[in-house]
Amino acid sequence: MVKYAGLSRRRFLTGAVGATALGALVACGNQVNQLQNAPYATNAARNASGNAPATNASSINVNAPTPAAGGPAAVATMDHGNATQSAGSAAAGTATPAKDWKLMNQHHEEGVKTFLAQPKTIRSAPMPFTVQDGIKVFEVTAKKVQWEVTPGQMVEAYTYNGVVPGPEIRVTEGDKVRIRLKNNLGDEATAIHFHGLLIPNPMDGVPFITQPPVNPGEMFIYDFIARNPGSHMYHSHMNSAFQVTKGLLGAFIIEPKDKGAYPAFDKEYTMILGDGPLGYTLNGKGFPGTEVVTANKGEKLLVRFMNEGLMIHPMHLHGMPMTIVAQDGWVNTPYKCDTVNVAPGQRIDAIVECTEVGAWAFHCHILSHAESEMGMFGMVTALVVT
Ligand SMILES: [Cu+2]
Secondary structure, three states, rough: OOOOOOHHHHHHOOOOOOOOHHHHHHHHHHHHHOOOOOOOHHHHHHHHHHHHOOHHHHHHOOOOOOOOOOOOHHHHHHOOOOOOOOHHOOOOHHHHHHHHHHHHHHHHHHHHHHHHOOOOOOOOOOOEEEEEEOOOEEEEEEEEEEEEOOOOEEEEEEEOEEEEEEEEEEEEEOOOOEEEEEEEEEEEEEEEEOOOOOOOOHHHEEEEEEEEEEEOOOEEEEEEEOOOEEEEEEEEEOHHHOOOOOOOOOEEEEEOOHHHOOOOOEEEEEEEEOOOOOOOOEEEEOOOOOEEEEEOOOOOOEEEEOOOOOEEEEEEOOOOOEEEEEOOOOHHHHEEEEEEEEOOOEEEEEEEEOOOOEEEEEOOOHHHHEEEOOOEEEEEEEEOOO
């Protein structure tokens, strides 16, 4: 049916596409996408079957078609290589119901094509600031918006400044920082905790412990000095299992004054992990809405993993090892791995030496957070090295 515009599926999935891999991949995705009349039709089905944790079923697209026979529970025992197996040929109670493997292939394929057609950069710009009396002042407004988690799937999100994650706050060690939090949520109080920062106690952002709650319509001003460099976060500490997983979260990065105090890298990418009402997400998006990570051959890519969800996510990169250089902002003795556990609240800094050209899958290895009969979903992206 659908042609790959000169690129075979095997070629772009293995990444053996030469020096213009990304351009070819994206062009390929775009061209293929144009051939489809309803490119998002199967995404709705994918969302219904997998993108959201079971407890959040009410927030996902309930108008989607019924998932393929067998359902998610059958996925663990599914064997793509054994297509001749059928329910009637094995003892009752032990066999997986027969699959429509052509339909499954189609769902998997369409997800990848949609992913490759995404723009390369979908994240918002770092949060702007003004400088007043030598203080970097950031304006942060908590408000609800309709957020597109995957193409065509809108979910109510609680946001800082209208985006999930909130815009990255980036300052330098020693900076004087002011955060002006306005609560426009309308019907609940909130507060910001600066996760990982060494900070004066009254600025720690925990209602009824260090400050009054910031009620609807109110403002609270946080003032502190950025003391400890590293990968940190900011998030709600009010009704947090709900507010944070709905989107009140963001990266707070303090660059070291002395760049030599941190391992060398050429470019960086922050990947915030999420699970909850928005589904399984990387930077507020579920596959195929996730962003393609790109690097040139030979570059050292710093990936800052941050987990703002409620579950542990072992993040796995195909093709190349990661060197773990810091945890929770503190530089540690480096070690190599290809899968790194990121627990809720943790930040893990990993440097990837991009030695291998190609499109390398990059995903959570709790596979029920990443792939089902309906194709890949949730915590999946790709590192494309050209
Ligand atoms: Cu996971």
